[in-house]
Amino acid sequence: MKIFFRNPLKSDILVFDETNYEYLKSVLPIEYSVSIVKQRPREFFINKKILKKMIWIILKRFSIKNDLKKRLIESYYEALILTLNPRAVVTIIDNNQIFNYLSKKIKSIPFIAIQNGLRYGFEGSANSFHVQHYFSFGHNEKKYFSNYNMDVENYYPSGSLISSIFSKKNTRNKEKEYDILIVSCWRGNIGYTKDVIDSMKSMKITDTLMAKYLSKRNLKAAIILRSERNGEHWYIPEIGLNEGEYFKSIYSKNVNIIDVDFKKRNIYELINKSELIISGFGTTALLEAYGAGKKILYTIFCDDNKYHEIFDSSILCTNPEWKYFENRLDKIISIDNNNYFKDHKKNMNFYMSQPKKGTLKYIKDKLYDIILNHSIN
Numbered sequence: 001m002k003i004f005f006r007n008p009l010k011s012d013i014l015v016f017d018e019t020n021y022e023y024l025k026s027v028l029p030i031e032y033s034v035s036i037v038k039q040r041p042r043e044f045f046i047n048k049k050i051l052k053k054m055i056w057i058i059l060k061r062f063s064i065k066n067d068l069k070k071r072l073i074e075s076y077y078e079a080l081i082l083t084l085n086p087r088a089v090v091t092i093i094d095n096n097q098i099f100n101y102l103s104k105k106i107k108s109i110p111f112i113a114i115q116n117g118l119r120y121g122f123e124g125s126a127n128s129f130h131v132q133h134y135f136s137f138g139h140n141e142k143k144y145f146s147n148y149n150m151d152v153e154n155y156y157p158s159g160s161l162i163s164s165i166f167s168k169k170n171t172r173n174k175e176k177e178y179d180i181l182i183v184s185c186w187r188g189n190i191g192y193t194k195d196v197i198d199s200m201k202s203m204k205i206t207d208t209l210m211a212k213y214l215s216k217r218n219l220k221a222a223i224i225l226r227s228e229r230n231g232e233h234w235y236i237p238e239i240g241l242n243e244g245e246y247f248k249s250i251y252s253k254n255v256n257i258i259d260v261d262f263k264k265r266n267i268y269e270l271i272n273k274s275e276l277i278i279s280g281f282g283t284t285a286l287l288e289a290y291g292a293g294k295k296i297l298y299t300i301f302c303d304d305n306k307y308h309e310i311f312d313s314s315i316l317c318t319n320p321e322w323k324y325f326e327n328r329l330d331k332i333i334s335i336d337n338n339n340y341f342k343d344h345k346k347n348m349n350f351y352m353s354q355p356k357k358g359t360l361k362y363i364k365d366k367l368y369d370i371i372l373n374h375s376i377n
Contacts, residue, residue: 001042008045010084011035013371016091016099020116023162024092027114027364029371032087037080039096044076054079074101081106088371092116092161097128104130104151110374112367114161115141117284120306121148133370135161135363137287138353144310156366157353163288164359166268178256179219179333181274182210183267184226185281186243188233198302199281200239206280206299207250209325214255219333222256222274223247224267229259276332282307290315291352293341295332299325314347 012032015021017039028034037043057075077098081089086109091099094113103111112133119129119141129150135158136142142155185203187196214221227233227243235242241249247257260267267285271277277289277296286296300308301320308316317328332340341348348354355362 001044002038003044003046005046007047008050008080008084009035010086012087014081014084014086014089016089016102017093017096020092020162023165024090024114026165027161027360027367028090029364029368031368032371037077037089039093039098045080050076050079050083053083074098078102078105081109085109088112088367088374090114090367094131094134095119095129100128100130103132107132110370112370114158114363116162118282118287118310119145119148119150120282120310121150135366136353137291138349138351140310140351147309156363158355158362158366159291159353159359160284160288161359161363162265163268163291163352166265167272167288167292175273176275177220177273178222178270178275180210180214180221180276180278181270182207182221182223182255183277183279183283183285184223184243184247185279185283186226186233186246187236188227189236190233192236192238195307198304198307200236202299202301202307203280204250205301205320206278207247209299209320209322210278211251211255212322213326213329215252222258222270223251224258224270225260227260228262275337276329282310286315287352290344290348291354293348295335295337295340297328297332312347314344315351 011034013028013034015024015034015036018036019040021036025034054075057078058071081102088110089099089102090112092114093099094115099111099113103113110132112135113131114135115137129148132153133156134152134154135156137160138157142152145152185199187199190196225243229244239246244257258266258270268288271285271289271292271294275295277286277294278299279286280299282298282300286298290296296315297317298308298311298315299317301318302308308318317325319325357365
């Protein structure tokens, strides 16, 4: 953490968490000044006004049942926001639990979040996810969030902000480079909890089936890695392999293994150049591809329904029996791209909405309206 004994920068809009700010700023109204509440590492500004308000909040809500460190951090940020009194607090890290807490506690200021990834209750968002104004991927979030006790006051289905910046729309009839793109679900060095074990097991079953399928067909396939080579999450000690070694141990040399480039977001270009996008677990990239008009298939082989209940059967395979898997892929690949798009268009919009004015303009205009109307009220 970093501590500053001075006044924080006051501005119209506070961006909570600097992650992906380079994309978020494309939809922030240029009429308003912006400052960032940094979280990586956290920055704390200490002055008399913030301390006084923080102490008042702690005394008002203190409980010995609460985690003291968590309570102090939440109280500090609540005091900071109330002291600065911005027109709005905005984030693209929609599952940030401090942001969620503040969104629930502070009603005098609009808290606005733009969805950045698939959200599951078992990931830690349950019972703590609260957003006043939520730019969701589509309508599906409104359908299943209530099952996880995830609270959103106002939904605005708008598609994926980052995908809208990098993806080309309606690429289903463009010249393709790959028949199948496999999106890695490698979890990285984050601990070996049950959900990590379950997801890696599902991924291994998928990759084993895919390797067998590709060995029997004249198809061009590629794998896009999830972690940066030699980075923090490249190696999983519990498995004893890095991500590259894992895939090389399953697939033959005729499948291209492509390094991820987070700066260039090369996954979107690969999606544009591929016909069918597959993943062995829940990953955001497939829904983004679906929204761009692509064929997709989630192959989630877990006994627990919680891992796949957010997807419908048209884009989901939960049966690992070889003949079923083989027939399912054959059928999808054989469907003409235009016919697939026609059959799935309504569902694509349900999962990844495509506003008529475009995702970027829709979010920018609606965000401005939220701030303006809240200020008037």
